[in-house]
Amino acid sequence: MSRSFNATSTTDEVLAGIDLSGKRVLVTGVSAGLGVETARTLAAHGAQVIGAARDLAKAEGATEGVRAQARNGGGLELVELDLASLASVRVCADALVTEGKPFDLVIANAGVMACPFGHTADGFETQFGTNHLGHFVLVNRIASLIASGGRLVNLASSGHRFSGVNLDDPNFERTPYDPFGAYGRSKTANILFAVEFDRRHQASGIRATALHPGAIQTELPRYMTDETMQQMVAVIEQSFPGGMAAFQWKSVPQGAATSVWAGVVAEPETVGGRYCEDCHVAEIDDGAGFEGGVRSYALDPENAKALWAKSEEMVGERF
Template structure:
């Protein structure tokens, strides 16, 4: 079966006339950028979307253009991934409703942030991009139906830096915003590897996605336009180009709704394809670095993450 989609297609192209009626989907960071486009594209096809946002008023303004006409409905819930208390409150509220999910998309994130800490004292990029999603998704596992999927957005930036499992919060080494971002995006892939291993017997699969280099999102708010362009131009493949937001959302919806679950479970995907390991040092090359999909390191990160968030997950 040829399930690949041409790499420069949009989320609209990938989903086509697919009917998602009856599907319930949770998306973090649904108020802007890739999360907003993903929300719009699947809501238009009948999925009931629950989007998390930090600011409910701004989130409602962002979805106003399409929420009223979305067949399945769109609702927003408040979530600050930089606060474990907020994560727990959000997860507890969703669990109290008891309504299952077919897909959870961990889309929210921060990039190249200056040295900051979350409300719980974690380095901000590791805390928001990995630990917040780790706690949220794991607490929501009881709501995942058999046949459901978890999609976590990573980045080709994981190729520039491994995660230091002995010092993930930069407590003993000098802080570098790109080493931090690369490590956090590596953590996203490692989390998917371990989560997929733990849940596949239940019929739940997890996938890591690189959406492409998408310049027109709030993710770049910590960088000047010149600095960001210098980053995307560095060591880039001559065949590589930046993507629009609709193109950037394509691999997310492809992995969540189009590709066979067994093909993408535990894998790293980009350009609507499963990518094979590529240990070239060139950051813009396709594929995950071997350290990002190492199962032993994935198991170790899981244990570290449980200790940091103060919870154990026995699944």
């Protein structure tokens, strides 16, 4: 499509004039922030949205506006999903497969950031287990439901620039734990998962992409201590000429815009197997800093295949 968007574009601007009636979309993490806004704009344009959340009571309250703004047959249904528990992930996925209704778009939006060291219910390091492995199992278990012409959109982050994946020690059993390093590993994994999923499914007309939504003040940093927050500010100051004065927060509608752009508006061959930011495909940039671009290790097809194999080994399931 010829329309051009940028870092300041909002979800409604990106979807202006687009009718999603009859489309069915799964969005994870619809209890706050980007997930709620993504669900709202999709339902407002006619899509039937299946919103997944760990805390259904919280999600019910957070998504009242989604239902209120739904138009042209759009709507919202909530399902329970705790990405930090593979038992919960499998129950959710199995219920969706049993229902048998296809998806035109899956947006893996949920995640945690820079939390203290901990483990998921299955013993995985919290960020890698929640951000990557939970979505890895969910998406692969429902892959048969993604219609030809459908897409997978993984929310990654410029934080992938903190670190590549460490497949020799994914749970920090021998490596000193660093909250941002762990976050970087999980976000790199989100990108590599999209790369390999795209390779495996594009012959069936299904494409996958990953993206950085931008820096948005949502609940995502809720686990960050004052110390880790100061560390993040220091990274920003070092990365942007002029420091914090040159740095711009995005609004939530601006932050969710790239998700709907990559999932609905962009041509599939443009975004398939790529990494997007600010409503465009990012260039490879292996330099220092976090101003933009994607590190080459996050798009490397061999890294993607290795991560896939390691992920299958860790979850005890082959796809």
